[in-house]
Amino acid sequence: MIGTIPTRTAGIIRATALRLGVAPAELAAIPGLDPALLGDDLLRVPTESVWRVWELIDAIAGPGSGLCATAQADRGGLRVWDYLFSSGATLAESVRTAFEFRAVVTDPAVGWEVVEDGGLLTLRAQRFEPERVLAPIEEYAMSSVLRRMREATRSHLVPVRVAFGNQAGDRHGQLVDEFGTSRIDFGAPRSELTFLDAGALPTGTDPQLGQILQHYTRLFLASSRPAPGWRDTLRATIARALAENNLTLTAVAEQLSLNSRTLQRRLAEQGTGWREEIEAVRYEQAVNLLQTTDLPVQSVAVRLGYSDARALRRAFGRWTGQTPDAFRRDAAPARENDATRVTPA
Incomplete structure (x- = not known):
């Protein structure tokens, strides 16, 4: 599955592009984005095709363009992945599970790790995307994770630090409201969200339901297949x-x-x-x-x-x-x- 992204995510990004004014003809020329295929959640499209859509989105919307896609992905919009954020007894445990099954929403080549150090909980992602689309993708990925953590804990979590790998410091103003903090750094070695005293927060889950969700996710991934070219x-x-x-x-x-x-x-x-x-x-x-x-x-x-x-x-x-x-x-x-x-x- 490396080199592919699920149609669920691709469909959200394509819908964002259309809403922002990208011409349908431009999207039709990109392999794997046939609307008829995007309705099948088991299909996966080329990652490079989705990168091309991000380029079109960023060219139109500029700073904050990644947040436009986040707004399209309400709770439930990413299917089972949304609910994995409340699949464990604590937030840290749930986030680890969600990242373990990241392939249901992104290219599995994108690596995430969860680090607990005393009262600090850090979510860290490796840089995977090319520089030309890194800024909007980081905005989308990190804001989507934060929103789901807030939903899982039913609290307005605010990170004590946000770090982006991209160099686009002109985006700072658009991100403060989304992340709730002005401590936002750019040009970091890796993308990071750091929280204080958040890892042990309960998510109110039923442990048995969490196991069922994980089992379903494994079956879902096993059934996934590449979209036709x-x-x-x-x-x-x-x-x-x-x-x-x-x-x-x-x-x-x-x-x-x-x-x-x-x-x-x-x-x-x-x-x-x-x-x-x-x-x-x-x-x-x-x-x-x-x-x-x-x-x-x-x-x-x-x-x-x-x-x-x-x-x-x-x-x-x-x-x-x-x-x-x-x-x-x-x-x-x-x-x-x-x-x-x-x-x-």
Whole structure:
């Protein structure tokens, strides 16, 4: 999962970008941010894609731009991670658990540690993001953690020190109200939140419920998977347009929230073209239909948008060097073996 971020977090950041005025077309050009994919909480998108959205957000909002995303992520907005902050008997224990399962909200390459020294509780994060997006991401991450600590303890916790790794001291004014203190440093080796006499604060949790939350989180992470790449999304859109008998460059571009020219440019950047992608989808579907159905070749041709069976035969010959009928005959023994194979007990 390293190098990826959950769609739940990516969706919050994308929604922030739209609310601040980032053009939908700019977001549509970023891999992994298809709105249709962001509704699946088990998918994970490339971290670099989310960094690009942060760049767009910061360019528009400037100082305090990370706090705009924090405002989008109310309690419950980050699903189970929000409730892990009250999964232990004390705040320190709960925060350790939340950071252990940080992969449910961020790239697991981002490391956090919890340090208790006498009455001091310090939450420390390593610098992971590139400098160009460090400032807004630090604002978002640290303010989100603070808000959840306050919710877990039902108290207005105020850190005795806040440290940021970025050098953007011009953001100081926007951060004082959020963190409740003017003791905010910039250019620190690591991002830090330090509290006095906070680690032992109770969170009012039921220990058994905390164990259930942790078990659920492990299952959730085990079920997570990478989101389809841009080309996978493109081919799925082409397949859908083909099934709807609406396979045109303009129609597919609209489904991807692009215009035709932008789509063609993206194809060229990927080293492919419109016709090549249509051929790839038709080949995949032709193989599937010939292997798994008894449809006549003429019917297969119609489903793939060809005028007749001869057009399909010519295309299939280019793809495989065989006719559709020969390919189906060769595939038949394998189908029969699969159907009759018995799995040993």
